[in-house]
Amino acid sequence: MEKRRVLTGITTTGTPHLGNYVGAIRPAIEASRDPNNESFYFLADLHALIKCHDPKRVQESRREIAATWLALGLDTDNSVFYRQSDIPEITELTWLLTCVCAKGLMNRAHAYKAAVQDNEAEGGADPDKGITMGLFSYPVLMAADILMFNATDVPVGRDQIQHIEMARDVAGRFNHIYKGQYFKLPEARIEESVAVLNGLDGRKMSKSYNNTIPLFVSEKKLLKLIRKIKTNSLEPGEPKNTEDCTLFQIWQAFANESQIADMRQQYENGIGWGDMKNALFELVNDHLKEPRSKYEELMNDMGYVEEVMHKGAEKARAEAGTRIDLLRKTVGFGSFV
Incomplete structure (x- = not known):
């Protein structure tokens, strides 16, 4: 049975937070240990330049994300x-694909359309004001990320399905023009069971909302942030609803079935919000204590992290080099002799 190739990119513009861990990092690391998968994980630092022109922020994010994945147990052997x-x-x-990609396809990209709509809503004369070619054409770069390694499965949220569809369109177009099956058509893997965590203010945890809980803050800072999570005004002793409760949602993401059932009963019994926040801190902190220590060790020894990234690049380039050589010949490049 042919192994499935799973590919995931992590944009290097921010500090990993609890939502990233539960929604993307944890399931990806579990997949890295599955012998039935061939897993490709990359720091999407080229994509980062679309959003961020602060080189210090991009560099620090690259360091933080690499150290985070290694501290949490990514199996770099598998x-x-x-x-x-x-x-x-x-x-x-990316350039080879750009030359077969229809501009009309890029016109329909969600991010580009949203930027144009924002400009039009502001009443400006130029609907493309402030829109770079990086933003406009980044679905082609994403397609290149996927097609370079002939990934079969790309885990995404529902809002990212369009990018996989575009990668399929571009791959099919290239195969048609050059009359061969040069690229497999990737499939979006929708992780319905993956949790989406809310942040401090009750909205989806996102650096865009400035409502995140960074994954490896100190114990003191973690407790402070958990205590800031928004709750209702119900008093201790009053039964509380677990639905739409950010505290319980995070509890579910880190607790086992027995702990979840026990806390659900405590909600019915009227646990006070202060007690719940203290319990949540203890649970999350116990879960992160060991990887936090490893993360701090790695951040103070980037030589080891660099060695890991270098070995990963060697493995990736060994395959990418073979494929690009074939594609160069396919489009008419290469030696005259």
């Missing part, structure tokens, strides 16, 4: 972990 910018074949493939 997966390929690399920086996107270390694989020049990806940018070359």
Whole structure:
């Protein structure tokens, strides 16, 4: 049975938080240990430049994300972990795909359309004001990320399905023009069971809302942030609803079945919000204590992290080099002799 190839990119513009961990990092690390998968995980630092022009922020985010994944137990023996910018074949493939990609396809990209709508809502004369070619054409770069390694499965949220559909369109177009099956058509893997955590204010946890709980803050800071989570005004002793409760939602993401059942009963019994927040802190802190220590160790020894990333890039380039050589010949490039 042919192994499935799973590919996931992590944009390097922020500090990993609890929502990232529960929604993306934890399931990806579990997949990295599955012998039935060939897993590719990369720091999407080329994508980061679309949103962030602060080199210090991009560099620090790259360090933090790499150390986070390693501290949490990514199996780099059973997966390929690399920086996107270390694989020049990806940018070359991006150009080859750009030359077969219809502009109309890019016109329909959600991010571009949203930026245009924002400009139009502000009443400006130029609907493309402030929109870079990076923003406009980044679905092609995403397609290159996927197609370079012929990934079969790309875990995404429902809001990202369009990007996989675009990668399929571009791959099919290339295969048609050059009359061969050069690329497999990837499939979106929708993780329905993956939790989406709310943040401090009750909205989805996101750096855009400034409502996150960073994954590896100190114990003191973690307790302070958990105590800031918004709750209702119900007093201790009053029964409380677990539905739409951010505290219980985070509890579910870190607790086992017995702990979840016990806390559900405590809600019915009227647990006070202060007691619940203290219990949640203890649960999350116990879960993160060991990887936090490992993370701090790695952040103080980036030489080891760099060694891991270098080995990952070697593995990625070994395959990417073979594929790009074939594609160069396919489009008419290469030696005259």
